[in-house]
Amino acid sequence: MSANAATEHNSEMESLKARLKATWECGDYGHFATYMASGALDFLERIGIQPGERVLDVACGAGQISVPAARAGARVTGLDLADNLVAQARAWAREEGVDATFDQGDAEAMPYEDASFDVVVSLIGAMFAPRPDRVAAELLRVCRPGGRIVMGNWTPEGFIGGMFRIIGKHVPPSPLMVPPAKWGDPETVKERFGSGVSSLDLTRQIYTFEYPFPPADVVxxxxxxxxxxxxAFAALDDSGQEALRRDLEQWWSAHNQATDGGTRCEAEYLHVTAIRR
Incomplete structure (x- = not known):
């Protein structure tokens, strides 16, 4: 790659990362995640974090893993790209009276020393960074030798992987963006961590989305x-928004297991536990 091409590529990547930051800062992920709290706690219980362990929650959102882990006695640091989510996580920690630190930062270049943490966790978070090889390198770098890296990543074949494909059909992603759901493919995860881990356990788990309202309202x-x-909706005109809405409503309706007028869909994710070499 020539110097000019490299400069242009870097400029395009920085522009993409700025758009991603703005994406996660819009809406209200803290409110959105209230319906995902049960699944987050199931994930946390499966990890088995111990009191006193130094835990880093990468792409921590509004603290769905960080705050309960701190409540259980872990020494928690949360990192997120979105300033408003960091603020929400700090506010929740204060309300709960737990001691946790939250920083704004990038999963591709984390502001921590090597081997700073016993457990490095990311639930449906780090998978959305555009350069997964850098993310994998950073997860390994900040984890101590013998420590654990634990991720929960939507699978390409699962319910959310399918929803991503629908959105991408209507609003194609940047060519610089590696599909996030590749983090849910076992062979890809093995390749990304490579010789940096001494063991790797990969299991498929179910995350249940449950809402007290019908699929159209979920969309x-x-x-x-x-x-x-x-x-995605904001990028489309009225007819495009209607087409996207229709496809998403059909997807949620087709997978809805609820019989009480609400919505209940099961989404597969890959639970990753890696031991840092």
Whole structure:
């Protein structure tokens, strides 16, 4: 790559990262995630974090993992790209009376020393950074040798992977953006961590989305509160928005298991536990 081409590529990447930051800062992820709290706690319980462990929550959102982990006695630091989510996480920690630190920062270049943490966690978060090889390198770098890296990543074949494909059909992603759901593919995860880990456990788990309202209202809820859906709808004209809404409503309706007028869909994710070499 020539110097000019490299400069142009870097400029395009910085522009993409600025758009991603703006995407996650729109809507209201803290409110959006209230319906995901149960699944987050199930994920946290599966990790088995111990009191006193130094825990880094990468792409921590509004603190859905960080605050309960701190409540359980872990020494928690949360990192997120979105300033408003960092503020929400800090506010929640204060309300709960727990001691946790929250920083604004990038999963591709984390502001921490090597081997700073015993457990490095990311639930449906770091998978959205555009350069996964850098993310993998950073997750390994900040984790101590013998420590754990634990991720929960939507699978390409699962319910949310399918929703991403629908949105991408209507609003194609940047060519610089590696598909986030590749983090849910076992062979890809093995390749990304490579020789940096001494063991790697990969299991498929279910995250249940449950709402007390019908699929059409779920789609509207995503449009208002979930940044990527919010920005996708905003990028379309009226007819484009209607087409996207129709496809998403059909997807949620087709997978709805609720029989009480609400919505209940099961989304597969890959639970990753890696031991840092």
């Amino acid at each position: 509207e809820f995503f449009r208002v509160y979930y940044g990527p859906a919010n920005r």
